[in-house]
Amino acid sequence: MLSLLLWALVFVGSLALLVKASDVFTDSAERIGVGFGISPFIIGVTIVAVGTSTPELVSSVLAVMKGSPEIVAGNVMGSNVTNIFLILGISAIVGKKMVTSYQLANVDLPLFVGSAFLVSLMVMDGAFSVAEALLCLACLLVYLVYAVRAERVADRVKERFLEEEGIVITEKRRPDLKIYAKLSISLFFLYIGANYTVVSVVRLSEMVGIGTEIIAASAVALGTSLPELVVSVRAAAMNKPELAVGNILGSNIFNALGIMGISALFGTLVISETITGFVMPMMIVATLLYFVVIWEKEITQWEGWMLVIFYVFFLGKLFALF
Template identity: 40%
Template sequence: MLLFWTLIFAVSLAVLVKGSNWLVTSAEKIGLAVGLSPFIVGVTIVGVGTSFPELISSFVAVLKGVPEVAAANAVGSNIANILLIVGLSALVGRKLIVTKSLIDLDLPLLAIGTVLLLGVLWDGVITFGEALLMMITYGVYLLYTMLHKESEDTQEIIDAAHLHASGRERQPTQENSTHVIPGLTGDVEREKCESGVFTFPSRGARNRQTPCAQAQGVCRFTAWDFFMLVVSIVVLTFGAKYLIDSLVQLSIILNLAVGTIAITAVAVGTSLPELFVSLRATFQKKSEIALGNIFGSNIFNSFVVIGLPGLFYSLPVDSQTLFVGVPTMAGATLLFVISGISRRIHMWEGAFYLSLYVLFLAKLFSWF
């Protein structure tokens, strides 16, 4: 039975990640076609695409009677994003450069978000009022991002939204000296979209204006796009359902608390999109995407992955998450902020981050 439920767990994670990709691709194309501004599409759909698995699995966990998974998932994902993903990225890339835009905007927002999350978690339960506060704060964060989008003019910022959803990079076309819109996913590059300039934010790497393909074209979506939107929602729902079912069964078989598995295996599994985005960006020497991806994901996890389910159900925080996970998240975020202020994350720091993650796992499973 252990092998069976482990297999179900792994397949469910893969389905959850793939369903998230499909949802972002189809919803983005439909949103543009019905007249939403590219910036709004980027913030609301593409910008949070890599965190859909955490959000959906937390919602399903609440509905299936294991609400402690929500807090454990968010805290564990934040820890994995910093210690595991940033650690691996720094180790692989040998050095990550932290740009001024990340230091001026995202570092303070991440620090504020983490402090607020710590305040919400400290008493061991997330109430409706606290969840509402988290959602309002995230709305303020989005508004703040929009108000500051015109201030970004660095040429090294590229559109990470495409990387979030598909991991494939568009190349400029030569026709009429125009470019394919790098923020669009799926088959959108075959569509000709008008209005001259599209603006897509990435989380952390914000707002690069990119010339559009043709001044005379229109953005369209087909019945297939709508079909894939529906399919992706169904896939996400079933993937999350079986993920939580397998999580509960594994906790029984292994005699571990549900929260312990959620803060480790589920958190790492649902952070795979962030891992793929950051490692690919690191290989391409695009540190701002690699780091901006983590900044935005942690902010989303802190506010929405906990806040949205908390609007419908009080969320308990299990003891492992409260006494091991929360202090680790606070320490990891502090290290990340200090590294960011120094403007560089070196290879030795990446190795240090990874060693801290191993120590976190060891403490969690009482290996010392």
């Protein structure tokens, strides 16, 4: 009993360190992005999304290297379910009615849905190979290139309009060296936190007799999704729906294509029946619900409550509570 309590404390402490280091990393990366004049949506879909997915990435890579590849799929798919059901739901409740202006329907939403279906099809055989990983990373690269190019076109149009109106464009202030130092230090603590998170998950699963993939899809997924929760809820409260929606969309795309892809480069990922039989279908349902509620470019409080109820159902079924 004492040993179980000790490892539970290690899990909570290492996860807290992982999340805090990720928060510092994301904040530093966001400041760098703002300093270079990147728009809120692109910051959300690239810098913040990748930054807030850092806990999932580091813990997943270390899980493969430590011989627990089954954690990866549970962490990734569980995080995607958590992002949509819990985080988007709470964001909609806090924001009351989030109305977005960015045109998602052209490329972002189809790739968002496509990434979930692509990964689901790849893991149906119970494994995720290097060839499949490279294909996912290629898809992610295409999306990032598109996002950056689309932003550059929008910037040129905006600058041309301002020049025609005679509005002086102020010079962007570049971030100082302290920001880059914080970024580097946070990476070190990310590694420490992720390392002990993986070790404690394996030990706890052995002690309580619960599969590591179940703990990964619930506790680890929730813990590593806390950066997304903080960023999206804060953005919703500040009436910045594009940042909240873009963060979740970009994070899920990066989870499905980037984290699965990068992790598989360190070894073949093993996908358990719990993942293929329940967590994966729930991720597909969550993805389709996101598509439906975002299509009209607004999310109401009632839709937010509905998403949170779905998350409660997800946890209940995962632990066979009903």
